[in-house]
Amino acid sequence: MTAREIRRAYLRFFESKKHQIVPRASLVPQGDPTTLFTGSGMQPMVPYLLGEPYPEGLTRVTDSQPVFRAVDIDEVGDSEHLTLFEMLGNWSFGDYSKQQQIPWIAEFLFDIIKLNPQNVYVTCYIGNPKLNIPKDTEAIELWQAEFEKRGIDPKVVELGSSESGDKFGMQDGRIFLYDGKENWWSRGGDEDGTPLGDPCGPCSEMFYDFGEQYHDETRYGKIHPASDSPQITEIGNNVFMGYRKNSPAEVVELDAPNIDHGAGLQRLAMASIGIPDISKIDLINPITKQLELITGKSSDENHKAFRVVADHIKSAYWLACDGVVPSNTGQGYVLRRLMRRAIKFALDLGITENLSTQISPVIAQIYGEDFPEIDSNFDQILSALQKEEQLFRQTLIKGLKEFEKKVAGYSTPTVFPYVSGPGSISGSDIFNLYDTYGFPAELSVEEAGIRGIQLNSSWKEEFDSAMNEQKERSRTASAGQFKGGLADHSDISIKYHTATHLMYRALRNVLGDHVIQRGSNITPERLRFDFTHPQKVTPEEIKLIEDMVNEQIQKDWEVTCREENTKQALADGVMGAFGDKYGEIIKVYTVGDPDGENYSREICGGPHVERTGKLSEGGLKFKVKKEESSSAGIRRIKAVLV
Numbered sequence: 240m241t242a243r244e245i246r247r248a249y250l251r252f253f254e255s256k257k258h259q260i261v262p263r264a265s266l267v268p269q270g271d272p273t274t275l276f277t278g279s280g281m282q283p284m285v286p287y288l289l290g291e292p293y294p295e296g297l298t299r300v301t302d303s304q305p306v307f308r309a310v311d312i313d314e315v316g317d318s319e320h321l322t323l324f325e326m327l328g329n330w331s332f333g334d335y336s337k338q339q340q341i342p343w344i345a346e347f348l349f350d351i352i353k354l355n356p357q358n359v360y361v362t363c364y365i366g367n368p369k370l371n372i373p374k375d376t377e378a379i380e381l382w383q384a385e386f387e388k389r390g391i392d393p394k395v396v397e398l399g400s401s402e403s404g405d406k407f408g409m410q411d412g413r414i415f416l417y418d419g420k421e422n423w424w425s426r427g428g429d430e431d432g433t434p435l436g437d438p439c440g441p442c443s444e445m446f447y448d449f450g451e452q453y454h455d456e457t458r459y460g461k462i463h464p465a466s467d468s469p470q471i472t473e474i475g476n477n478v479f480m481g482y483r484k485n486s487p488a489e490v491v492e493l494d495a496p497n498i499d500h501g502a503g504l505q506r507l508a509m510a511s512i513g514i515p516d517i518s519k520i521d522l523i524n525p526i527t528k529q530l531e532l533i534t535g536k537s538s539d540e541n542h543k544a545f546r547v548v549a550d551h552i553k554s555a556y557w558l559a560c561d562g563v564v565p566s567n568t569g570q571g572y573v574l575r576r577l578m579r580r581a582i583k584f585a586l587d588l589g590i591t592e593n594l595s596t597q598i599s600p601v602i603a604q605i606y607g608e609d610f611p612e613i614d615s616n617f618d619q620i621l622s623a624l625q626k627e628e629q630l631f632r633q634t635l636i637k638g639l640k641e642f643e644k645k646v647a648g649y650s651t652p653t654v655f656p657y658v659s660g661p662g663s664i665s666g667s668d669i670f671n672l673y674d675t676y677g678f679p680a681e682l683s684v685e686e687a688g689i690r691g692i693q694l695n696s697s698w699k700e701e702f703d704s705a706m707n708e709q710k711e712r713s714r715t716a717s718a719g720q721f722k723g724g725l726a727d728h729s730d731i732s733i734k735y736h737t738a739t740h741l742m743y744r745a746l747r748n749v750l751g752d753h754v755i756q757r758g759s760n761i762t763p764e765r766l767r768f769d770f771t772h773p774q775k776v777t778p779e780e781i782k783l784i785e786d787m788v789n790e791q792i793q794k795d796w797e798v799t800c801r802e803e804n805t806k807q808a809l810a811d812g813v814m815g816a817f818g819d820k821y822g823e824i825i826k827v828y829t830v831g832d833p834d835g836e837n838y839s840r841e842i843c844g845g846p847h848v849e850r851t852g853k854l855s856e857g858g859l860k861f862k863v864k865k866e867e868s869s870s871a872g873i874r875r876i877k878a879v880l881v
Contacts (some may be wrong), residue, residue: 240352241521242325242508246303246609249327249502252347253301256339263610265306266323266561266571272417275570280304280326280501281478286424287332288497289438292690296697302328303504303609304706305557309573311426312580313685315550316543318516319469321523323554325504327475330651333495337378337479340498341443342720345385345479348445354510358448360409360464364423364441365399365416367430374416375441378479378717382414382443398463405460411574421465424478424499433484438493440482445475445502447477447510462543469515475502506597518546522605526553529601534588545582551581552598559620565627565835575835578627579679582635592632595624630835638678642686645672666701725768734854734880735766737798738861739849740830741877743814744839745787746770749780756814757873765864765879772874776866788861792837795852800845803827815842854880 240248250260264283277283283304287293293300304326311874314320331340345406348354361382366374383393396412398404401421411683416422419429425439433439438559446464454462454470462470481496508520518527518538526540526549538545556575558570585594599621607614672678687694739759747754750772758769776784805825809815813827828847831837848854854861859880869875 240455240508240511242504243521243605243609243682244509245352246325246504247516248351250301250303252351253299253343253433256299256329256343256745258301259297261297261302263302263304266305266558267563274390275573276307277304278308280305280328281499284328284330284499288330288499298332299330300331300332301327305610307554307558308739312551312573312576313681316547319472321505321517321550322593323550323557327502327504327507329498329500331498333497334861336481336496336498337381337443337534339478340477340479340500341378341381342385343655344445344475345382348475349385352507352511353449356386356391358510359474360413360446360448362415362422362446362464364419364443365397367419367423370430372441372482372490375422375443375479376442378443378477379414379416386413387541398465401463404463404465404854408461408463413625413758415464417465423784424480425484429725429756430484430490431487433490435486436483438480438483438497440478440480440492440496442476442478444473444477446471447474447506449513449515450511451513470505470517471510473503474506474510474516475500479835483720489877509715516543518549521551523553525601525605526598529598530588533590533597536588541588544588547584547592548581548588548590549703551577551584552594553602555581555618555624556599556602557613559623560616564623565832567832567834575627576679576681578624579631579635579682580685582628583682583685584630586635586639593849595621595628599624607710614677626836634678634834635682638672638682639686641672642678642683646687646690646692665695666698666703667705669698670702670705685851731880732761733846734765734848735761736845737851738792738880739766739768739853740839740841740843740847741788741791741829742766742784742861742876743769743770743841743848744830745791746772746876747814748782748787750776765877767875767877769869769873771872773872775868776874776876781863781866785861785863789855791830792851792854792861794838795850797832797850798828798830798837798847800828800847801833807812808840809841813840813842 254260264277268274268277268282273280278304281288299836305323305754306326309322309325310866311320315322349356350877363378363382364375366372379395383395386393391413394411394412394415395414397416398407399416399418401417404415421434422442423429423439424442425433426437427434430439444464448471449469451470454468457709458461459466459468462468464471473740475550478499479496480499481493482490483493484490505517505520505522507519509515511520517523527545530545530548531538555574558574563570563574565571565578582594595821599617603614603617639845669680672682684694743754743756754770755771756768757771760767802824803813805823808825808827808850815825825842826844827833828841828843828845829837830839830851833840861878862881863876863878865877867875
């Protein structure tokens with residue numbers, strides 16, 4: 240069965256068992272500041288597992304929940320890691336227990352999606368005498384019955400720990416007993432880590448065996464279900480939440496136990512086709528085929544690049560669907576990092592433009608039928624990804640050229656010296672690539688790894704030191720030591736100064752790039768701005784300029800300052816009024832993200848408001864009061880906040 244068929248079959252199956260199919264939760268957790276993303280199928284259900292009543296009084300629910308794990312970004316490229324995947328889940332909130340759950344799961348695995356029971360192994364909880372928690376004999380006996388029903392010898396093997404499994408192996412077992420490190424669930428890990436007062440309980444996991452050809456005993460030890468070997472993969476987990484930890488030495492039974500089941504959809508799909516390669520399933524393979532069509536290259540010969548691009552664009556698409564916008568902080572930074580890494584590997588494959596445009600329709604086709612928001616928000620999602628791609632692609636090309644200069648001459652693995660010099664690189668070099676060219680540090684590190692070059696162990700400390708020095712310079716520059724054409728440093732004058740930046744960009748957007756600043760004067764009563772333009776600005780043009788400025792005010796852009804190399808800043812399109820008369824280093828104020836989406840980047844001494852939204856305090860709006868000639872070819876605008 241395909242992944243899409245398995246998803247639908249699972250939901251229909253549990254619907255037939257009187258479960259309500261509920262919508263997925265957003266990838267951005269609501270009301271949970273402890274995590275950036277929804278990282279498990281259980282996460283949205285935790286309040287109800289802890290005792291909060293489920294809406295509408297439901298006691299049985301099922302869903303397919305996309306989850307995102309940023310921790311795996313750097314691992315993507317092998318046969319098993321993804322940043323975004325789906326968890327199929329069914330829950331009982333004090334309704335049924337393992338007597339119903341285990342037979343249902345066995346029926347689904349063996350009879351509905353028809354996995355060969357010879358390839359499936361299960362684990363159960365071995366017990367904890369210290370806390371008087373018994374062996375989960377009920378789960379063991381239920382699984383024994385299910386395997387016997389299908390002609391499988393349900394031999395029980397007590398391994399205790401994963402380390403013991405590495406040493407002794409399968410021993411012809413079918414049901415394996417492990418300790419709390421493997422088969423106990425709580426919010427804090429094993430029995431000792433369970434928070435006081437929390438519900439907790441044993442779990443029973445299901446594993447699929449892909450065959451001994453995928454195992455390396457010298458690396459992993461003997462094969463067993465909890466092994467790290469790719470031969471055997473967990474495909475689902477039943478949590479029997481039947482206890483509460485009352486004290487460090489006491490765990491008591493709950494009157495109304497809960498059931499939590501989670502199954503990795505992508506892993507079930509791998510098991511269904513019998514191949515332990517996540518890129519071969521129908522949720523990823525169409526993207527791979529599209530990349531092969533675009534590049535004319537084989538995914539088998541370029542497997543890492545294909546897997547990275549397919550995974551990262553798909554994950555970025557989902558994050559954008561759930562409202563994440565590229566930025567340099569929080570969720571936005573993760574989305575930005577996904578896009579940058581995807582664009583880099585796409586460039587390695589020869590894709591020099593329109594990556595988002597060519598891949599996004601495939602993603603919408605894969606998911607749109609089962610998740611309509613993926614399809615209905617297509618234009619909005621694509622626009623966000625395209626904008627990020629366009630912003631970064633030139634940065635990437637320039638950064639790679641400069642990186643190549645730094646590593647020129649290295650043909651064998653080398654340790655970069657800590658101190659910079661000709662033909663060497665350091666943490667400060669990596670910072671300069673980031674600061675001057677916008678080339679992310681993680682890409683510098685990754686590029687070094689691709690070339691077999693090991694960075695000195697101190698590079699991160701040096702990079703962080705340079706970053707902190709820049710932040711301090713930016714903080715000082717933002718404090719407002721420079722007048723920048725202001726009559727004073729009153730709050731209203733500072734607002735007018737910031738509004739001038741917004742208007743300057745609007746003038747160039749509306750009238751054309753020939754508009755150049757020729758002077759400004761700012762008082763608490765108004766702003767005055769002189770600029771090059773050969774004719775009177777029409778009322779229609781003035782209205783467009785006003786609307787554009789007010790729109791940027793409402794967007795509440797962050798306004799930041801940092802020092803940059805003058806030559807590079809001007810080459811990158813930073814606006815400045817004095818041509819080549821600046822020094823080597825200048826202060827650049829940015830309305831928006833200096834390395835991403837922004838409205839304006841301009842050379843200036845400051846000061847400015849911290850965010851453009853402050854200009855609208857008290858209901859104020861930007862208004863042009865007068866437009867007139869100042870001299871031949873020079874126009875003058877006076878404007879206010881009213």
